[in-house]
Amino acid sequence: MSVTNRWAIRDVATASFFDPITKKLRARLDSLKQSGLENSADTVYSQGGSGNPKLVGFSGNKAAKFTLQDALFTNDLIAMLLGTEVLTAATPVTVNNILTVKSNSVTLDYTPSKTGTLISVSKYLPDGTIGESYEFKSTAPSTGEYSVSDKVVTFATNDLIDDEKVIVYYKTMAGADTKQIKAQTDKFAGSFELILDVLVRDVQTKKDYAAQITIPSVKLEDNWSMAMAPDGDPAVQDIVMEALAVPGSKDLYTMYIFDESDLI
Numbered sequence: 001m002s003v004t005n006r007w008a009i010r011d012v013a014t015a016s017f018f019d020p021i022t023k024k025l026r027a028r029l030d031s032l033k034q035s036g037l038e039n040s041a042d043t044v045y046s047q048g049g050s051g052n053p054k055l056v057g058f059s060g061n062k063a064a065k066f067t068l069q070d071a072l073f074t075n076d077l078i079a080m081l082l083g084t085e086v087l088t089a090a091t092p093v094t095v096n097n098i099l100t101v102k103s104n105s106v107t108l109d110y111t112p113s114k115t116g117t118l119i120s121v122s123k124y125l126p127d128g129t130i131g132e133s134y135e136f137k138s139t140a141p142s143t144g145e146y147s148v149s150d151k152v153v154t155f156a157t158n159d160l161i162d163d164e165k166v167i168v169y170y171k172t173m174a175g176a177d178t179k180q181i182k183a184q185t186d187k188f189a190g191s192f193e194l195i196l197d198v199l200v201r202d203v204q205t206k207k208d209y210a211a212q213i214t215i216p217s218v219k220l221e222d223n224w225s226m227a228m229a230p231d232g233d234p235a236v237q238d239i240v241m242e243a244l245a246v247p248g249s250k251d252l253y254t255m256y257i258f259d260e261s262d263l264i
Contacts, residue, residue, distance in 0.1 A: 003259055004202035004209050013196040013213075015068055017080065020193055020217065027076040033236060034069040035196060037213070064243040064252045066194070066218060073226070073237050075179050081224055081239070083187035087180040092171040098124050099153075099168060101160045108151040110172040119169040121146050121153065123160070130167065189220035191244060200257065210260050215253040217244040 013035035017027045042061040045054040070077075079086045092113040099106035112118060116136065123131030134155065137145040141156050148154075153168060160166070196213040218241040227235045243252040 003257055004200065004205075004207070006203040007200040007209065007211075007257070008203060009198065009200050009211070011199045013068075013198040016195045016197075017077070018193040018195075020191060023193070026080060026192060027074055029068065029070050029074060029077065031070055031072045032068055033071050034067070035198070036067045038065045038067070039063070040065070062252065064215075066196070066215070066241050066243070068239040068241075070237040070239065071234070073235075075181060077237070077239065079181050080192065081189045081220055081222070082181065082183045083189055084182050084184060087182075088177060089180070090173055090176045091178050091180055093174045093178070094119065094169060094171055096167060096169045099166055101155070101164045101166060102162055104157055104160065105152055105154045106166055106168070108153065108168060108170065110170075111151055112148065113171045113173045115148070118146075118148060118153070119171065121166060121168050124165040124167040134166075189222045191217050191219045194218045194241070210256075210258050212256045212258075213253055214256070215243050216246045216249070216251065218242065219244055 012032045015027075015029040015032060015035065016025060017029075018024065019026050040061075040063045041059050043057050043059045045058070046056040047054050049055070075086045095110060097106075097109050099108070116138070118136065121134040121136075123133075125131045132144070134141075134144055134146045137147055139147055141147045141154060141159075143156050143159050146153050146155050153166075194215040196215075198211050198213075199208045200211045201208050221240040221242070223240075224238060226237070229235070245252065
């Protein structure tokens with residue numbers, strides 16, 4: 001049976017991004033909520049005569065914009081949008097503990113990554129606000145000071161009474177599988193090869209066919225956001241990109257519609 005000529009679409013694509021130089025897969029998005037293609041071009045007209053009607057139209061500036069919305073955030077894609085790489089290594093991260101004072105001291109939940117001063121040590125008031133802060137002293141702290149030995153933070157005698165609370169910020173080492181993604185002032189979103197795979201359904205036979213859009217080069221837009229809220233729908237990642245012309249070719253993108261049962 002011939003491949004469909006008229007079809008309907010009610011599916012979301014799977015997007016695969018490839019490095020333009022190495023041709024290796026950089027990211028695969030199979031949790032998209034939306035995927036769309038918008039074609040555009042500019043048209044200018046020659047006008048003249050009585051009533052100044054449009055006489056001839058000239059089209060140019062053809063463009064194809066692709067918009068994806070992912071239900072999940074992917075580290076590799078975030079790095080691609082930032083123009084950087086995902087680094088995987090043990091690294092210090094900032095944590096905070098709200099701790100109850102006992103016998104002029106508190107015990108941190110984790111071991112500080114370096115000896116000496118912590119980032120911040122402050123009294124934590126019953127209404128959830130921050131009280132006076134304390135300064136580091138290596139040994140024998142006086143009023144308004146603290147010292148640190150391993151996980152134990154010690155204050156001057158009677159500086160704090162039992163059951164009062166302090167909030168402590170400090171750095172501790174995260175594991176070797178920690179992911180680090182940097183946004184740097186001199187790095188921007190790059191260009192990649194893109195393949196979009198989706199299913200379409202024939203209007204007559206109701207059979208599904210594979211549809212694939214291949215884009216030799218897309219430039220990711222640098223503008224994107226990450227919403228964080230305690231209610232409503234979970235945050236989504238919006239990805240907008242535009243097809244680029246490739247030297248030696250006039251093709252912005254190619255669409256294939258085929259029967260997967262015919263694949264060799």
